[in-house]
Amino acid sequence: MADTVLSESVVGVPDVWRLRARGCWAEAARLLAPFCEDDARAALRRAELLIESVFFQMDGWAEAEDALRVAEALAATDEERGAAASERGFLAYAATVFSVRDRSDEARAAFGRSTALLMPGSPGRPLLDFRRGLVAENIAANPTAARAAYRRAHAGAVAHGDTFLTSYTWRHLAGLAAAEGDVAEARHGFAESLRIRVSLGHLVGTAPAMLALAEVSPDDEATSLRREAARLYELLGGVPAWLAEAFTV
Template sequence: MSGDGTTADDDPLQTAVWRLRSRACWADAAALLEPAGPDAALQRASLLVERCLYTEAGWEEAEDALRTAEALAHSDDERGAAACERGYLAYAATLFRVRDRADEARAALGRAAALIAPGAAGRALLDFRRGLIAENLTRSPQAARAAYRRAHAGATAHADPLLLSATWRHLAGLALRDGELTEARRGFAESLRIREELGYLVGTAPALVSLADTETEPEASRLREEARRLFRLLGGVPTWLAHHLTPPPPGPATA
């Protein structure tokens, strides 16, 4: 969940990759990147790992791309970034019960922490992913909150708005769990605002649903209907959002 969208001054290749990625076309975006060097190989692997998180599919292709990125990595930063992706893929496989790789996820992120210097741009993404493991695998909301806050500060310092939208969303989710409705609503609204400004369509439907959970009617229904529209537009992605978008059964008939 990292990246900052594009501007008119960006590399045309990166602009094309971003537009495809934001519209759930990860394979097409990855096909534009020839893994001739470590940066392109890592970006390609990152796209295919992200596809696994949104579609619960493409695991073998992501593994192959990640092995290529690991083989081409030479510097500590490159090896650390590859280890961070390895941990994220193992986390996803565990989360979706493809295979229990929780130990691998923790070990890979531990390697990344040893390689990525404190204060480096990649550290914020690493902190965010450690927060995901703490929240969803270890079930430790306090540790997750601390990791998300470090990631939030890092994303702000390094001007990574897409990662910032993710930290806003996950901090808001913890706030909602604790009954802090006002704080949760603010965080979800900020996450949605950033994703809409970036044009990150594939991440907008989940943000709409999260914000709807903090709103009253009729605003909650309006947000969920907009999420359904985007979900259908993108061909049912992210797959895990489907059960959040199922309309409630009709109430009992009245006279």
């Protein structure tokens, strides 16, 4: 599948994706709201959007929790329950890494439930593997386990045609390479992540990808990447919020 193809298997409903890609999570969630009373898939997608919003804006925790409870209540199959558990773990992980509250035990338990519910060949399994890698890297401080999880996630994302997820697996594998001093591998991974995000029009994820690549690029190229990242950050009204420190003079 070409990276430029806007397919539901990659990014979801096109109108929802266009809003999501520009950081308009609340507006995207409103498009799904009319279907969430009795449609487990729509409820889960809405929860996913609002949880992603928390990550980028570091706000909106109550709305995300409410949306997730609706998705959990509607989940009727193992696939749906497993996906909801993955979102539960991801939200708990966010609260932990952003120092809102230590919910690391809840994150691990939720990801464990999701692993038990999602079959190895499930399309939701690569995302779960990626998220378990995040816990290993950023909570357990275990880069070896994180790398193994990211590699499983990457292979699964490629197999399922989830190009968007590969932008994250490339980036995090590159981050581990950079931490170990493998600049060439890091540069390759960060460049792939940026290329995919640009090709899919994922504006809110482009500035972080540029800054990551800048860290392992020659000075002239790094300066250009940082300048463009700052422009995008300003254009999007200070999103992602956690980049504020990077642009503080």
